[in-house]
Amino acid sequence: MATTTTTVPSAGPVAGSRSFLSRLRDGDEIARIITFLFAASVVLVTLLLVFELWQGSVLPRHKFGFNFFRTSVWDPIFDQFGALPFIYGTLVTSAVSLLIAVPLGIGAAIFLAELAPARVSDTLEFFIDLLAAVPSVIYGLLGVFIVVPLMRQYIQPALKSSLGFLPLFQGPAYGIGFLTAGIVLAIMIIPYIISVSREVLLSVPRDQREAALGLGSTRWESTWKVVVPFARSGIFGSIFLALARALGETMAVTMVIGNTPLISASLFSPGYSIAAVIANELAEASSNLQYQSLIELGLVLFLLTFVLNGLARILIVATSQKGSGMGNA
Amino acid sequence: MKRIIGTCLVALVLAGVLLADSALTITGAGATFPYPMYSKWFDEYHKKNSNLSINYQSIGSGGGIKQVTEGTVDFGASDAIMNEEQLKAFQDKHGFGVLHFPTVLGADVPTYNIPGVDAELNFTQEAIAGIFLGKITKWNDPAIAGPNKGVNLPANDIVVVHRSEGSGTTYIWTDYLSKISEEWKTKVGKGASVNWPVGLGGKGNEGVTGVIKQTPNSFGYVELIYAIQNKMPYGRVKNSSGAFIKADLASVTAAAAGAAKNMPDDFRVSITDAPGKTAYPISSFTWLLVPAKFSDAAKRDAIKGFVKWMLADGQNYTEALSYAKLPKEVVAKELKALNNVQ
Numbered sequence: 092m093a094t095t096t097t098t099v100p101s102a103g104p105v106a107g108s109r110s111f112l113s114r115l116r117d118g119d120e121i122a123r124i125i126t127f128l129f130a131a132s133v134v135l136v137t138l139l140l141v142f143e144l145w146q147g148s149v150l151p152r153h154k155f156g157f158n159f160f161r162t163s164v165w166d167p168i169f170d171q172f173g174a175l176p177f178i179y180g181t182l183v184t185s186a187v188s189l190l191i192a193v194p195l196g197i198g199a200a201i202f203l204a205e206l207a208p209a210r211v212s213d214t215l216e217f218f219i220d221l222l223a224a225v226p227s228v229i230y231g232l233l234g235v236f237i238v239v240p241l242m243r244q245y246i247q248p249a250l251k252s253s254l255g256f257l258p259l260f261q262g263p264a265y266g267i268g269f270l271t272a273g274i275v276l277a278i279m280i281i282p283y284i285i286s287v288s289r290e291v292l293l294s295v296p297r298d299q300r301e302a303a304l305g306l307g308s309t310r311w312e313s314t315w316k317v318v319v320p321f322a323r324s325g326i327f328g329s330i331f332l333a334l335a336r337a338l339g340e341t342m343a344v345t346m347v348i349g350n351t352p353l354i355s356a357s358l359f360s361p362g363y364s365i366a367a368v369i370a371n372e373l374a375e376a377s378s379n380l381q382y383q384s385l386i387e388l389g390l391v392l393f394l395l396t397f398v399l400n401g402l403a404r405i406l407i408v409a410t411s412q413k414g415s416g417m418g419n420a
Numbered sequence: 421m422k423r424i425i426g427t428c429l430v431a432l433v434l435a436g437v438l439l440a441d442s443a444l445t446i447t448g449a450g451a452t453f454p455y456p457m458y459s460k461w462f463d464e465y466h467k468k469n470s471n472l473s474i475n476y477q478s479i480g481s482g483g484g485i486k487q488v489t490e491g492t493v494d495f496g497a498s499d500a501i502m503n504e505e506q507l508k509a510f511q512d513k514h515g516f517g518v519l520h521f522p523t524v525l526g527a528d529v530p531t532y533n534i535p536g537v538d539a540e541l542n543f544t545q546e547a548i549a550g551i552f553l554g555k556i557t558k559w560n561d562p563a564i565a566g567p568n569k570g571v572n573l574p575a576n577d578i579v580v581v582h583r584s585e586g587s588g589t590t591y592i593w594t595d596y597l598s599k600i601s602e603e604w605k606t607k608v609g610k611g612a613s614v615n616w617p618v619g620l621g622g623k624g625n626e627g628v629t630g631v632i633k634q635t636p637n638s639f640g641y642v643e644l645i646y647a648i649q650n651k652m653p654y655g656r657v658k659n660s661s662g663a664f665i666k667a668d669l670a671s672v673t674a675a676a677a678g679a680a681k682n683m684p685d686d687f688r689v690s691i692t693d694a695p696g697k698t699a700y701p702i703s704s705f706t707w708l709l710v711p712a713k714f715s716d717a718a719k720r721d722a723i724k725g726f727v728k729w730m731l732a733d734g735q736n737y738t739e740a741l742s743y744a745k746l747p748k749e750v751v752a753k754e755l756k757a758l759n760n761v762q
Contacts, residue, residue: 164615165615166614166615167586167611167612167613167614167615168608168609168610168611168614168615169609169615171615235630235634239634240634243634243635263577263579265579265620265635266634266635267620267631345584345623346623346627349620349621350584350620350621350622350623351616351619351620351621361620361621363621367584370585371584371585371586371613371621371623372585372586372613374479374480374482374483374585374586375480375481375482375483375585375586375587375612375613376482376586377482377586377611377612377613
């Protein structure tokens with residue numbers, strides 16, 4: 092019934108206003124306009140967000156300029172604001188979390204998609220989706236009551252005695268800090284990686300596996316050398332979704348990171364993240380400069396997410412081209 | 421048909437006018453620390469005056485000052501006094517001033533977790549300032565051990581814990597530190613959030629408590645009410661008369677009474693390190709911020725009526741909720757100052 096109208100959009104200028112009216116009457120044009128507006132609102136909201144953050148951070152941009160990114164003093168009393176420790180903390184905790192979550196998450200996804208019986212896979216998937224839906228404050232509590240004492244009593248002393256020669260694992264073991272925040276974040280983002288990667292792996296065509304097996308490869312060889320590379324861009328997608336969550340996570344991080352603007356090579360050191368300081372100080376910001384500096388931090392976080400997402404896109408495009416090239420060879 | 425719609429509309433408008441007339445709503449916003457007290461008061465006052473309801477949002481002292489200055493609420497509330505700059509901003513915007521009215525008192529207490537020590541420790545000004553400046557780093561430092569004879573303090577590093585988010589509790593603590601230590605005053609200063617020389621940040625009283633309970637050899641501060649309600653151990657603090665005082669409702673009110681003699685007419689006074697033999701030195705008022713002029717006479721009378729009630733009957737509800745009540749001298753002075761609201 093829709094055959095005549097669906098061809099209309101490509102009809103070009105000949106269609107004229109009568110045709111537009113008829114399309115309008117049929118409802119197709121209305122649907123197109125409405126859905127277009129919905130799609131456009133996404134762009135609009137993004138632009139509005141940038142505009143508001145830019146407008147709201149005039150004072151610190153004028154006062155500190157580029158020094159805002161280079162200095163590390165955050166002093167609300169003497170009106171000195173530098174974003175460096177917060178940027179550092181955000182990046183370090185996210186990096187630690189990815190380092191832990193990526194191998195675990197992808198390993199689990201491979202098991203669920205390729206090796207586990209369907210019933211086991213579906214049951215586990217249910218629990219993983221459940222984990223992904225747990226509010227972050229719950230993970231924060233888990234961090235405070237379980238991860239922090241474990242870190243202080245067992246993990247940090249163990250790391251210190253075995254790998255203590257590295258600057259990464261030196262200094263007093265408070266239990267809270269970059270490493271703990273990274274671990275809690277890892278626990279939070281693993282479900283995302285597993286869930287999305289599993290879907291992607293499951294969508295790899297059967298022929299691919301059968302062809303590999305037919306050429307005499309083992310089950311694992313077909314999984315690791317054929318299925319995983321085929322699903323690579325989707326797996327990267329899951330990692331960047333997880334990274335986006337780690338960068339912006341507020342509640343769970345502020346509960347275990349120590350909330351001290353420090354830049355330290357040691358992962359045991361307490362630190363601070365952008366999202367955490369905004370949540371902590373915005374409500375009680377005493378001066379306009381402090382308030383606007385926090386908004387500028389918001390802008391920094393936005394840009395950070397934007398840049399990392401851009402890099403991710405480039406990485407995906409670059410590796411998928413390389414992958415197809417290798418396939419041809 | 422049109423007539424029916426018209427009648428309905430008129431009825432609706434009339435109903436709206438009548439309802440609005442019979443039930444006056446006053447909005448306020450600000451400090452979180454006195455929120456349990458305020459909500460109890462507003463509730464009790466509403467029971468007595470059913471045509472008046474007071475809607476209070478505990479968004480934080482800074483937010484309270486901002487909102488009352490912008491005129492989005494009828495009154496504000498704050499744990500810290502408005503500074504000259506903030507007063508000027510209000511004056512410039514409205515053409516009249518804003519008045520501070522103390523409502524209840526609160527205090528900060530030093531709390532700690534030292535394995536093997538369950539004695540109530542005594543803290544001198546030097547010890548507290550030294551620990552928070554990062555100059556005293558061991559529990560067995562003479563500045564701490566001196567007034568705690570007989571307590572076996574370990575030679576372990578002190579882990580300092582403070583609030584991570586901006587808060588009135590931190591304002592009181594840093595205000596006290598600024599008074600007892602010149603170095604703190606010039607290097608760090610007082611405020612709802614400051615640039616801490618040392619320490620870990622915990623979010624909220626519960627966050628600080630959590631870190632202290634879990635970290636051996638830690639030292640930090642929480643609100644007195646929080647410490648009482650959660651039965652936490654806390655130390656005595658040396659006051660300006662040289663006595664070690666344990667914070668309780670009586671010693672906090674005593675600090676206010678000690679400061680009442682020199683109370684300025686605008687009530688903008690800090691009572692940390694207050695004079696008086698029994699005064700607890702880390703105490704503070706919390707204030708309502710009421711504009712000096714109201715264009716709406718009904719609102720003005722309602723707010724004045726509430727403040728009057730709060731100063732009299734309202735004070736009887738304080739101790740059940742662990743807030744220290746205002747001393748009589750301050751109440752008398754506030755009743756007089758209430759006439760300045762026009």
